Amino acid sequence: MTLAPQPPTPAAVTDSVAALWDRRKDDVMRRAVVFDDVVVALLNGELTEELRQQAAREAHKLAGSLGMFGLPEGSRVARELEHLFETATALDHRRVPQLSALTLELRRELERPAVPAAAPAVRGDRRGSDRGAVLVVDDDEDFAAGIAAVAASVGLREEVAGSPAAARLAIARRRPDLVLLDLGFPGGSDDALALLAELSAARLPVFALTVRDTFTDRVEVARRGAVGFLEKSLSPSQVIEAVLDQLERGNGTSATVLTVDDDSFVLDAVRALLTPQGLQVHTLDDPRRLFEVVDDISPDLLVLDFDMPHANGVELCRALRNNARWTALPVLFLTARADPGTVQAIFAAGGDDYLTKPVLAAEFLGRVMNRLERVRLLRQLADTDALTGVSTRRRSTEVLNRFIRTAQRFGQPLCLAVLDLDQFKSVNDRHGHTVGDEVLRRLGELLTETFRGEDITARWGGEEFVVGMYGMTRDDGVQRVAELLEKWRHEVFTSVAAAPFSLSFSAGVAQYPFDGTDVEALYRSADLALYQAKAQGRDRVVPAGAHHTDPTDIDVAMVDVALVEDDEVIAALILHSLATRGYSTCWLRDGDEAAASLTGPLSPRLVLLDWDLPGRNGLAVLAAMAEAGVLERTRTIMLTGRSTEEETLEALELGAIDHVAKPFSLPVLMQRVRRALAR
Structure with missing residues (x-):
């Protein structure tokens, strides 16, 4: 297959990254000496806060950089070191053997020769001389340099800003096509997240970068408008592949034309005619590779030589029509013969139109643009649900399949949610189908408003909707759909015949690849979770594989969250929010009951423990749990009202992992719960 213009070879990209490693290796080795300094300082009891923070910063940078040089084990070891250095209380002389072993393992990895990943796979001719500009917002020079080496080789221009403030200045000078934004700056992630929100408002696509998956919240990143979430342990080639995919999708309004002809002059002429029209033109001179290229680029129009x-x-056309995916792809033939036999053969094979050679420019352009406009109109009708404005089942299935291929390529999560309006039939029966249509229309609008443009929202029939979220884990998906449910409960509908009313929905969420490796399997898992949500009382979001308990049943051994709270109003609010997110719960109303249950048969993953309780107070309950060894398997968050700083510190020393002051925000508490359960 010959694709024009020719991209740099994978070997050229590999050589450039290897050369960069050769230049940087000695500097990396010198920086890694700080880990030896920490070990010596711990042995002598002289570890300073400054040295600990320096070691944490260096480990953070190495964790993000080594993977791009083909040293994934080095990246893993550096991440373990960073985790140890981040918590001052975890560092004492007892950590010396572990730190020494990790430092030695890291040094061995650094001595290995770099083996960079191959360059991104060629897709048509998208690697032209200038594929766009990328701004990298990161203070890690090694990471930025690795990205630059691969970006230049595929025709991308790169600029680096070492901070969010510098990024704002760079964007003011010249707007890039895409931003790679690190969230792990020394001063915290607040400024980076603020920049993310600003760029999203300006409709500038942003990939959020992080060293490890738990550094920041995917939900928070998605809420602020990022188009994707990339771990810095990915190689530069993988990062640039994601960038190219996004830039290609971002140009989705430009139709794609694939021309297959063994005459290079014809291919050049087609490109010269169509490119100025804003079309993406791909050319192929080897017909044997047609099916591979068609599957890869999904053209809107195929131009075939006879x-x-x-x-x-x-x-080729006859074989293409035998594939259900391509039965509707328009095919325009170019032929030097126009005899009746040739014309009959073209239409019998499934061709839509033909032109005779030599091709007249005006006629060729007219036929191509007319055909593409008809494709656009028909696709708009076929891809969009007329009532709700979200995608159709056919369109969403295509996108979900693409999500799965991308998730498999980059090792990223993907979740699928299935939503079903609760008791919707009664709305049509009581209020009429006009009101029922308004309910469906409003849910479609809310889905479009709530989820990112990179997500796919669709109506699969009746009152059933589907949401596909690339880069989201199952827990992330539950959180986002639960936020939608909480908004939806406040929607009020009116009709002439009855009083105003509101509706809820139930949902199930499944994750690729754990709950299924194709769209059908993911749907089955999410649909089963949806039926569990219905069985548990509706009005909630349940993750695939969840189990259900009655929150008043304290004899149940295993639950997700045990709530110890004597205020019935507060308890009802918290239990309802937990149930909305599909957590199994248990409610305990006083300290004595809680101490007996939590040190006995009850084994929750997390305890929300109020401070002021009848009987024993929360601190006494926590002390009993600590003495019984319960805190080794159960995490505890204290709900504090008027406790002193000394009491809060005592609770944390006993083993509580967090505290939330009353009055608290339920969304904030739910975020704390989700993070605690994800640890």
């Missing part, structure tokens, strides 16, 4: 070696245009 006479070619190996396989002629009629044979």
Whole structure:
């Protein structure tokens, strides 16, 4: 297959990254000496806060940089070191053997020769001389340099800003096509997240970068408008592949034309005619590679030569029509013959139109643009649900399949949510189908408002909707759909015949690849979780594989969250929010009951423990749990009202992992719960 213009070879990209490693290796080795300094300082009891923070910063940078040089084990070891250095209380002389072993393992990894990943796979001719500008917002020079080496080789221009403030200045000078934004700056992630929100408002696509998946909240990143979430342990080639995919999708309004002809002059002429029209033009001079390229680029129009070696245009068109995916793809033939037999063969094979050579420019352009406009109109009708404005089942299935391929390529999560309006039939029966249509229309609008443009929202029939979220784990998906449910409960609908009313929905969420490796399997898992949500009382979001308990049943051994709270109003609010997110719960009303249950048969993953309780107070309950060894398997968050700083510190020393002051925000508390359960 010959694709024009020719991209740099993968070997050229590999050589450039290897050369960069050769230049940087000695500097990396010198920086890694700080880990030896920490070990010596711990042995002598002289570890300073400054040295600990320096070691944490260096480990953070190495964790993000080594993977791009083909040293994933080095990245893993550096991440373990960073985790140890981040918590001052975890560092004492007892950590010396572990730190020494990790430092030695890291040094061995640094001595290995770099083996960079191959360059991003070629897709048509998208690697032209200038594929766009990328701004990297990161203070890690090694990471930025690795990205620059691969970006330049595929025709991307790169600029680096070492901070969010510098990024704002760079964007003011010249707007990039895409931003790679690190969230792990020394001063915290607040300024980076603020920049993310600003760029999203300006409709500038942003990939959020992080060293490890738990550094920041995917939900928070998605809420602020990032188009994707990339771990810095990915190689530069993988990062740039994601960038190219996004830039290609961002140009989605430009139709794609694939021309297959063994005559390079014809290919050049087609490109010269169509490119100025804003079309993405791909050319192919080997018909044997047609199916591979068609699957890869999904063209909107195929231009086929009639006479070619190996396989002629009629044979290719007939084979293409045998694939259900391409039965509707418009095919325009170019032929030097216009006899009745040739014309009959073209239409019998499934061709839509033909032009005779030599092709007249005006006629060719007219036929191509007319055909593409008809494709656009028909696709708009086929891809969009007329009532709700979200995608159709056919369109969403295509996108979900693409999500799965991308998730498999980059090792990223993907979740699928299935939503069903609760008791919707009664709305049609009581209020009429006009009001029922308004309910569906409003839910479609809310789905579009709530989820990112990179997500796919669709109506699969009746009152059932589907949401596909690339880069989201199952827990992330539950959180986002639960936020939608909480908004939806406040929607009020009116009708002439009855009083105003509101509706809820139930939902199930499944994750690729744990709950299924294809769309059908993911849907089955999410649909089963949806039925569990219905069985548990509706009005909630349940993750695939969840189990259900009655929150008043304290004899249940295993639950997700045990709430110890004597205020019935507060308890009802918290239990309802937990149930909305599909957590199994248990409610304990006083300290004595809680101490007996939590040190006995009850084994929750997390305890929300109020401070002021009848009987024993929360601190006494926590002390009993600590003495019984319960805190080794159960995490505890204290709900504090008027406790002193000394009491809060005592609770944390006993083993509580967090505290939330009353009055608290339920969304904030739910975020704390989700993070605690994800640890």
